[in-house]
Amino acid sequence: MKLITAVIKPHRWEDVREALETFGVTGMTVSEVSGYGRQKGHTEVYRGAEYDIALVPKIRIEIVVDDADAEDIVGIIVKTAQTGRIGDGKVWTSPVEGVVRVRTGEQDAAAL
Amino acid sequence: MDGYYTWMLISSCLVLMMTTPGLALFYGGMSRSKSVLNMMMMSFSALGVVGIVYALWGWSMTYSSVPWAAADAENPGWEAAKLFASPFDQFGLSDTLPANYVFVAFQLTFAVITAALISGAVADRVKFSSWLVFLPVWVTLSYFPLAHQVWGGGFLSNVEGGLSALTFGVTDGLASVAPIDYAGGTVVHINAGVAGLVLALLIGVRRGFGREPMKPHNLTLTMIGAGLLWFGWFGFNAGSIVFTSTEESEMIAQFTTETGLVWLNTTLATCAAMLGWLLVEKLRDGKGTSLGAASGVVAGLVAITPACGALSPLGSMALGAVAGGLCALAVGLKYRFGYDDSLDVVGVHLVGGLVGTIGIGFLSTTTGLLYGEGLRQLVVQVLVALYAMAWSGVATLVIGLAIKLTIGWRIDHEDEVEGIDFTEHGESAYDLTGGGGARRTGSVLAGAGLPTRPPGQPQAEGEPAGETPEQPSDKPTEKQGASA
Numbered sequence: 001m002k003l004i005t006a007v008i009k010p011h012r013w014e015d016v017r018e019a020l021e022t023f024g025v026t027g028m029t030v031s032e033v034s035g036y037g038r039q040k041g042h043t044e045v046y047r048g049a050e051y052d053i054a055l056v057p058k059i060r061i062e063i064v065v066d067d068a069d070a071e072d073i074v075g076i077i078v079k080t081a082q083t084g085r086i087g088d089g090k091v092w093t094s095p096v097e098g099v100v101r102v103r104t105g106e107q108d109a110a111a112l
Numbered sequence: 113m114d115g116y117y118t119w120m121l122i123s124s125c126l127v128l129m130m131t132t133p134g135l136a137l138f139y140g141g142m143s144r145s146k147s148v149l150n151m152m153m154m155s156f157s158a159l160g161v162v163g164i165v166y167a168l169w170g171w172s173m174t175y176s177s178v179p180w181a182a183a184d185a186e187n188p189g190w191e192a193a194k195l196f197a198s199p200f201d202q203f204g205l206s207d208t209l210p211a212n213y214v215f216v217a218f219q220l221t222f223a224v225i226t227a228a229l230i231s232g233a234v235a236d237r238v239k240f241s242s243w244l245v246f247l248p249v250w251v252t253l254s255y256f257p258l259a260h261q262v263w264g265g266g267f268l269s270n271v272e273g274g275l276s277a278l279t280f281g282v283t284d285g286l287a288s289v290a291p292i293d294y295a296g297g298t299v300v301h302i303n304a305g306v307a308g309l310v311l312a313l314l315i316g317v318r319r320g321f322g323r324e325p326m327k328p329h330n331l332t333l334t335m336i337g338a339g340l341l342w343f344g345w346f347g348f349n350a351g352s353i354v355f356t357s358t359e360e361s362e363m364i365a366q367f368t369t370e371t372g373l374v375w376l377n378t379t380l381a382t383c384a385a386m387l388g389w390l391l392v393e394k395l396r397d398g399k400g401t402s403l404g405a406a407s408g409v410v411a412g413l414v415a416i417t418p419a420c421g422a423l424s425p426l427g428s429m430a431l432g433a434v435a436g437g438l439c440a441l442a443v444g445l446k447y448r449f450g451y452d453d454s455l456d457v458v459g460v461h462l463v464g465g466l467v468g469t470i471g472i473g474f475l476s477t478t479t480g481l482l483y484g485e486g487l488r489q490l491v492v493q494v495l496v497a498l499y500a501m502a503w504s505g506v507a508t509l510v511i512g513l514a515i516k517l518t519i520g521w522r523i524d525h526e527d528e529v530e531g532i533d534f535t536e537h538g539e540s541a542y543d544l545t546g547g548g549g550a551r552r553t554g555s556v557l558a559g560a561g562l563p564t565r566p567p568g569q570p571q572a573e574g575e576p577a578g579e580t581p582e583q584p585s586d587k588p589t590e591k592q593g594a595s596a
């Protein structure tokens with residue numbers, strides 16, 4: 001099993017979710033996060049005073065998936081979240097040792 | 113003139129709304145999330161303190177009628193010099209004519225908002241107790257005297273022996289050139305603006321000023337506040353009519369034409385000021401901002417305040433555009449000179465007040481320079497503005513220094529970093545975590561619903577049944593209801 005973590009632009013989330021559902025992903029964990037990458041935040045001006053705002057709001061998606069589906073799902077996220085402009089985000093995968101469904105106690109693949 | 117009294121009651125309510133919640137929201141949104149409650153409390157407490165003080169001696173100091181002509185050996189010197197009226201004459205509204213109560217109400221709200229305006233210059237760093245001490249002393253030494261001098265027949269009005277009369281002489285017992293301040297350019301805005309500047313200099317900058325981000329935490333609050341201020345300002349300006357006749361038909365005629373003009377001028381100047389501010393931003397920063405629009409609105413309202421009865425609608429637009437543009441540039445001065453006028457009381461109220469007060473000298477349809485009426489009105493307006501600045505500056509400096517040297521102004525630096533809302537008020541404005549792990553500890557209310565003795569325990573001997581206040585639960589008390 002793999003944990004897929006994606007940090008994307010907030011306004012792309014609805015499209016990503018739709019594409020993932022179409023593919024068959026049944027659930028995910030989503031959080032509002034902030035951070036910066038190579039674009040180094042942005043500037044805002046208040047009454048003429050300029051501020052460098054380092055942290056830009058992002059959406060983080062976490063999904064635990066079967067090894068076989070991982071590559072496809074990463075591909076879907078990248079394709080749907082892409083705008084081609086700076087700040088589109090990142091997607092990465094990491095190995096997962098075990099999963100338990102809290103309600104039933106089912107384990108691993110059965111718990112996905 | 114029943115309609116007039118109705119309008120004055122409505123106007124008083126409108127101006128009250130300008131402070132709470134209008135100004136509180138306007139300032140609160142611009143402050144940081146850790147200090148928004150303190151910012152709003154400075155406006156609310158201004159209403160609490162100045163409201164009381166105005167009824168006790170404010171009205172008397174401003175409008176107690178000791179006319180200049182009657183000044184003689186029996187009258188104290190301050191009255192003879194037309195600086196302020198007796199604080200004792202109508203103390204607590206004791207001898208105030210009931211017919212004047214509505215005017216006390218209206219003027220009370222002006223004193224409140226003027227004091228509250230100052231708070232924007234000293235955001236995030238002033239002890240709440242020091243602010244509560246400052247309020248009554250400042251209105252007594254700066255606001256009431258200036259209000260008396262401008263509106264109560266004092267030194268800045270058109271009376272014989274006043275500033276204008278001494279400059280350009282007297283015609284028929286009144287100054288040849290009457291100073292114009294319709295609704296408070298000098299008394300309210302120049303006064304509060306100078307006080308803000310003096311306090312910002314005396315109290316010093318916020319910790320991290322110019323280095324750390326101090327951007328507004330909620331501009332939607334600020335936009336709501338600016339909208340409420342605009343709405344309330346119709347009471348402020350259109351309620352400030354002074355009748356030139358006591359003949360009812362003439363009063364009605366004046367009321368009908370003048371209030372309409374004042375409403376229009378107030379709105380048109382404000383529209384133009386908003387656009388002026390946005391234009392400066394677009395040219396300088398590349399984008400027109402919502403904070404710029406809200407600020408432009410207030411700058412326009414400030415500038416038109418003294419001028420709304422003297423200008424044409426076109427003149428008001430010109431005045432507003434200049435005020436919006438100039439104030440947009442003026443708010444940057446604090447960074448150049450290094451004083452922390454946190455929410456730009458100086459840049460908006462002092463500069464806007466000066467634009468309006470002096471602009472009358474150019475744009476007054478009856479006496480203005482641009483209408484070919486010469487320089488005299490302009491000179492009078494400049495003199496009045498300079499005098500008001502000096503008065504407010506000295507009064508605020510004396511009070512500010514006295515507080516600085518005794519109880520002190522600033523909260524601890526650590527408290528400032530942690531946030532003044534928590535350290536001065538023990539509260540936080542926003543709960544975004546559903547309680548954040550908060551648990552209720554013992555409080556008066558928490559214990560109020562509990563029986564005062566364990567159930568079933570027999571009553572103490574000699575204690576009459578059903579009459580002790582501690583008697584449990586047959587008759588639920590208010591507190592029990594509240595905690596249930």
